[in-house]
Amino acid sequence: xxxxxxxxxxxxxxxxxxxxxxxxxxxxxxxxxxxxxxxxxxxxxxxxxxxxxxxxxxxxxxxxxxxxxxxxxxxxxxxxxxxxxxxxxxxxxxxxxxxxxxxxxxxxxxxxxxxxxxxxxxxxxxxxxxxxxxxxxxxxxxxxxxxxxxxxxxxxxxxxxxxxxxxxxxxxxxxxxxxxxxxxxxxxxxxxxxxxxxxxxxxxxxxxxxxxxxxxxxxxxxxxxxxxxxxxxxxxxxxxxxxxxxxxxxxxxxxxxxxxxxxxxxxxxxxxxxxxxxxxxxxxxxxxxxxxxxxxxxxxxxxxxxxxxxxxxxxxxxxxxxxxxxxxxxxxxxxxxxxxxxxxxxxxxxxxxxxxxxxxxxxxxxxxxxxxxxxxxxxxxxxxxxxxxxxxxxxxxxxxxxxxxxxxxxxxxxxxxxxxxxxxxxxxxxxxxxxxxxxxxxxxxxxxxxxxxxxxxxxxxxxxxxxxxxxxxxxxxxxxxxxxxxxxxxxxxxxxxxxxxxxxxxxxxxxxxxxxxxxxxxxxxxxxxxxxxxxxxxxxxxxxxxxxxxxxxxxxxxxxxxxxxxxxxxxxxxxxxx
RNA sequence: UACCCCGUGGUGUAAUUGGCAACACAUCUGGUUUUGGUCCAGACAUUUCAGGUUCAAGUCCUGGCGGGGUAACCA
Numbered sequence: 152x153x154x155x156x157x158x159x160x161x162x163x164x165x166x167x168x169x170x171x172x173x174x175x176x177x178x179x180x181x182x183x184x185x186x187x188x189x190x191x192x193x194x195x196x197x198x199x200x201x202x203x204x205x206x207x208x209x210x211x212x213x214x215x216x217x218x219x220x221x222x223x224x225x226x227x228x229x230x231x232x233x234x235x236x237x238x239x240x241x242x243x244x245x246x247x248x249x250x251x252x253x254x255x256x257x258x259x260x261x262x263x264x265x266x267x268x269x270x271x272x273x274x275x276x277x278x279x280x281x282x283x284x285x286x287x288x289x290x291x292x293x294x295x296x297x298x299x300x301x302x303x304x305x306x307x308x309x310x311x312x313x314x315x316x317x318x319x320x321x322x323x324x325x326x327x328x329x330x331x332x333x334x335x336x337x338x339x340x341x342x343x344x345x346x347x348x349x350x351x352x353x354x355x356x357x358x359x360x361x362x363x364x365x366x367x368x369x370x371x372x373x374x375x376x377x378x379x380x381x382x383x384x385x386x387x388x389x390x391x392x393x394x395x396x397x398x399x400x401x402x403x404x405x406x407x408x409x410x411x412x413x414x415x416x417x418x419x420x421x422x423x424x425x426x427x428x429x430x431x432x433x434x435x436x437x438x439x440x441x442x443x444x445x446x447x448x449x450x451x452x453x454x455x456x457x458x459x460x461x462x463x464x465x466x467x468x469x470x471x472x473x474x475x476x477x478x479x480x481x482x483x484x485x486x487x488x489x490x491x492x493x494x495x496x497x498x499x500x501x502x503x504x505x506x507x508x509x510x511x512x513x514x515x516x517x518x519x520x521x522x523x524x525x526x527x528x529x530x531x532x533x534x535x536x537x538x539x540x541x542x543x544x545x546x547x548x549x550x551x552x553x554x555x556x557x558x559x560x561x562x563x564x565x566x567x568x569x570x571x572x573x574x575x576x577x578x579x580x581x582x583x584x585x586x587x588x589x590x591x592x593x594x595x596x597x598x599x600x601x602x603x604x605x606x607x608x609x610x611x612x613x614x615x616x617x618x619x620x621x622x623x624x625x626x627x628x629x630x631x632x633x634x635x636x637x638x639x640x641x642x643x644x645x646x647x648x649x650x651x652x653x654x655x656x657x658x659x660x661x662x663x664x665x666x667x668x669x670x671x672x673x674x675x676x677x678x679x680x681x682x683x684x685x686x687x688x689x690x691x692x693x694x695x696x697x698x699x700x701x702x703x704x705x706x707x708x709x710x711x712x713x714x715x716x717x718x719x720x721x722x723x724x725x726x727x728x729x
Numbered sequence: 730u731a732c733c734c735c736g737u738g739g740u741g742u743a744a745u746u747g748g749c750a751a752c753a754c755a756u757c758u759g760g761u762u763u764u765g766g767u768c769c770a771g772a773c774a775u776u777u778c779a780g781g782u783u784c785a786a787g788u789c790c791u792g793g794c795g796g797g798g799u800a801a802c803c804a
Binding site (some may be wrong): 161163167169192194197198227230232233283286287290291295296297299308328330332334341342343344345347350351352353354355369371372373375376385392393394395396398418420425464473474475477478479480481482483484486487490491494497498502529531532543561563564573574575576606607615616617618619622662669689691692693694716717718719720721722723 | 730731732733734735736738740741742743752753754755761765766767794796797798799800801802803804
């Protein structure tokens with residue numbers, strides 16, 4: 152038998168230790184909960200999951216994994232007015248896609264309504280809860296403020312019998328919505344507002360997506376969460392910072408109720424990213440305002456949006472592990488997310504050639520009606536990916552910005568009289584530029600090729616530094632490609648400090664007008680015509696592109712740019728401009 | 730305003746619990762390369778400030794400054 156406890160950190164745990172791991176390790180070593188670790192992710196089914204939720208979910212999931220423990224998915228469905236079945240399904244799909252496994256432990260707080268009701272009765276019998284007839288407005292008034300102590304409700308001293316009776320009649324539907332509440336009797340002078348006789352139950356006639364019309368009273372978040380944790384045997388309940396102030400109440404209920412276990416709540420800072428917003432309320436505004444095509448718009452940082460954009464679960468895991476967990480309210484640079492995707496896709500995406508802004512090139516000394524099959528490597532990072540052939544013909548397309556009438560310093564691409572190599576093919580030299588007589592725009596190039604330069608060779612040993620991608624003009628597939636950029640034009644779209652220029656501006660004023668560019672007539676390597684939805688490729692020298700799962704049709708794939716490649720030349724040009 | 734929490738490079742996190750500030754990303758320099766990709770090498774910090782304890786402080790104590798959260802019959 153090993154001397155190592157079965158729940159010590161596993162070998163696979165990749166992320167470095169954070170303050171939560173440290174705290175849990177201490178609990179485990181102290182023998183708390185018999186050394187068990189059991190976590191949960193508790194979304195409210197009132198919206199779609201986004202990258203911020205992914206942080207919370209992944210943190211809870213990997214924490215359990217790390218200690219050989221269990222992880223639950225629990226829907227915190229105590230407010231039927233806002234919740235819906237649609238989200239229950241979508242959240243499960245997203246959580247599964249991310250790779251969090253709750254095994255058979257799909258839980259609902261609504262499954263505990265009867266138990267919770269019993270707990271409430273216990274509290275009444277202990278003289279620690281009472282039915283209060285104060286209106287919502289009066290309740291607020293009686294509670295006082297941060298600097299002003301609250302005062303006791305006139306209903307605070309009702310007898311246990313009367314409270315029991317009234318509470319039963321609340322459940323029976325004898326009273327109007329909002330006319331009464333059940334409150335915990337704690338301390339109206341407490342510095343922590345949540346301890347000033349918090350509401351445990353409210354009367355609310357709304358159809359619940361699971362319990363239907365069985366209940367007309369519903370427990371509040373505070374009266375539900377900790378007890379649900381305890382019922383499920385959750386040992387560590389990790390949530391975001393705004394619940395920190397709730398912790399004394401969370402613990403108060405657990406101490407005063409006959410719950411089966413004593414979970415521990417630990418709070419961490421939620422995720423913030425530059426060039427985006429991550430609050431449910433604001434994301435809804437983007438969708439409802441028509442600023443995006445929906446929750447799964449590839450520019451959205453919802454999990455379904457990221458998935459459609461071409462993000463892999465692995466890239467998100469890497470990102471989340473790199474970002475870490477702390478209590479400091481920070482903002483992560485968006486490039487961190489993009490880079491995690493690049494790294495993942497660099498290893499797994501097959502390379503293809505695609506020309507987004509086509510410029511026709513005629514290779515004047517290449518035989519007409521002739522096709523030469525060239526061999527191309529599918530993925531230089533993966534020897535098992537093999538090779539493919541691509542057709543070279545007399546007429547081809549190259550990228551419009553791979554040609555300049557005048558080549559600036561350090562520009563290795565095509566210009567009049569200059570030579571470049573066609574990737575996997577021959578070197579060509581630009582001999583003639585054809586311009587449109589009306590617009591003056593370059594409409595076609597005429598080049599000659601050097602038949603001695605196949606296979607990367609130059610017979611005379613001359614250096615040809617520039618290598619450009621290309622696609623046969625006659626053997627190619629035309630498709631729509633969508634280029635995405637940040638949804639917002641500035642790193643902090645919510646910033647609006649009074650007294651500055653940005654005072655009064657909202658995130659909607661900072662939308663990036665160029666966040667989506669649709670290119671209808673891109674020229675692709677023929678093999679791409681049969682690409683399947685969800686498939687992802689690197690278009691050489693451009694970026695990673697995946698087949699859109701919504702707008703593609705058989706034989707007519709639409710491509711989304713997931714992320715561009717790093718572009719050293721673009722950086723040089725940008726520097727020169729400054 | 731009251732109460733609670735938090736301050737480590739440009740950014741996000743580490744630091745064996747008091748012992749040479751580490752890792753990733755970004756940026757800048759070079760090198761390799763049939764992708765200006767990848768990869769490789771190098772550069773980049775008086776740990777918010779001021780005191781104090783100590784042989785020794787990012788870490789402990791006191792005060793200041795700065796940031797965030799809460800004040801729903803939402804979660």
